Amino acid sequence: MSKESVTVAGIDCGTNSIRLKIARVDADGMHEVVPRILRVIRLGQDVDKTHRFADEALERAYVAAREFAGVIAEHPIDGLRFVATSATRDAENREEFEDEIERILGVRPEVIPGTEEADLSFLGATSVVNRDDLPAPYLVVDLGGGSTELVIGGDGVSAPTTQVQGAFSMNIGSVRMTERHLTNDPPTQTQIDEAVADVDEHIDEAFRTVDAGKARTIIGVSGTVTTMTALAMGLKEYDHTVVDGHRLSLEDAYAVDDKFLRMTRVERREYKTIHPGRIDVVGGGAVVWSRVLARVSEAAKADHGEAIDSFVASEHGLLDGIVLDYGRRLLAQ
Known part of the structure; x- marks a missing residue:
């Protein structure tokens, strides 16, 4: 006899942060x-x-994993899914990381490809979309530390919050752009120009797979997007x-992205809205975010004659998708 609900834990281990959520999943969604x-x-x-x-990065991850293990132990769950993304995909010594995480948490990390990351981000972001307020198709942008996913979906008619029409994972993010280009504090104009050119090159590649011009609504997820939104507010x-x-x-x-991109790290620290762990990389994220917004808006205007002039910030993304997808699979067993 199948269960009516399951309680699951999901962990999203990215390039800059690691996140845990425990939720009950049933036919109505996630609680x-x-x-x-x-x-x-x-x-x-x-x-x-x-x-x-x-080595020091691995130790930081293990400290967080041990903390999460303690939290999970306090709650009866039906399963745990640990998903690792961009940085783990690229690390040659990832097996060492996977072994230790399995020892701490009892499950081996799933190192998922960028396309699956994109699909899960779309699921998480659109699972709470109000279809009356936000017209489809939706373009979900998940801007992480190491990669940025673009996913378009929803035909506005049938199952618009689950139907993925195109997805692409770009190997750029807030940490990568900062380490690769924005090495001065504050960054020089030359460094900013090089970062913009790098981002645009990746967007060109993404647009060959994702028809971003069809989008009617942009949904931005991730710490960079929500942080910059809070600052703008x-x-x-x-x-x-x-x-x-x-x-x-x-x-x-655009205004807030440019302002904080050009600030020194000391100046950024004056803003309590920014998590201390994002102080040094938020400028790199701002470059990616502003260019994605501009390019998608331009593509929309070229496609149907009307540029997109706003986006919706969402706290729901990859982690929600991990939990919801895993819970649904357990329910189907």
Whole structure:
């Protein structure tokens, strides 16, 4: 006899942060048991250059994993899924990481390809979409530390929140752009120009797979997007309940992205809205985000004569997709 609901834990281990959520999944969707816990571990430290995990980065990941193991032990669950993304895909010594995580948590990390990461991000982001307020197709942009996923889906008629029409994972993100280009503090104009050119080259490649011009709504997920949105809103401290679902004009997004890109790290520290673990890389994320927004808006205008002038920030993305997808699979067994 199949269960009516399952309680699952999901872990999203990215290039800059690792996150845990425990939720009950049933036919109606996902219901939080333990809200998201986030720790900035910078697992992808120098991976873009060395293609290896640094010892200190691994230790930060293990500390967080042990903390998460303690949280999970306090809650009866039907299963745990640990997903690792961009940095782990690129690290030549990832087996060492996988072995230790399995020892700590009892499950081996799933190192998923960028396309699956994109699909799960789309599932998580669109699972809470109000179809009446946000017209499909949706373009979900998941801007991480090491990679950025573009996913378009929803035909506006049948199952618009689950139907993926195109997905691509770009090997660029806030940490990669910072380590690769924005090495001065603040970055020089030459470094900014080189970062923009790098991002545009990756977007060109992505657009050959993802028909971004068909999008009617842009949904931005990830710490970079929500942080920059909070800054544009003038929040003194980060409040996810206010940021989640907020619609921001592209004009306001460009202004705040450029402002914080050109700041020194000391100046950024004055803003309590920015997580301390993002202070040094938020500029790299701002470059990626502003270029994606501009290019998608231009593509939409070329496709149907009307540029997109705003986006929706979402607290729901890859982690939600991991939990929801895993829970549904357990229910189907």
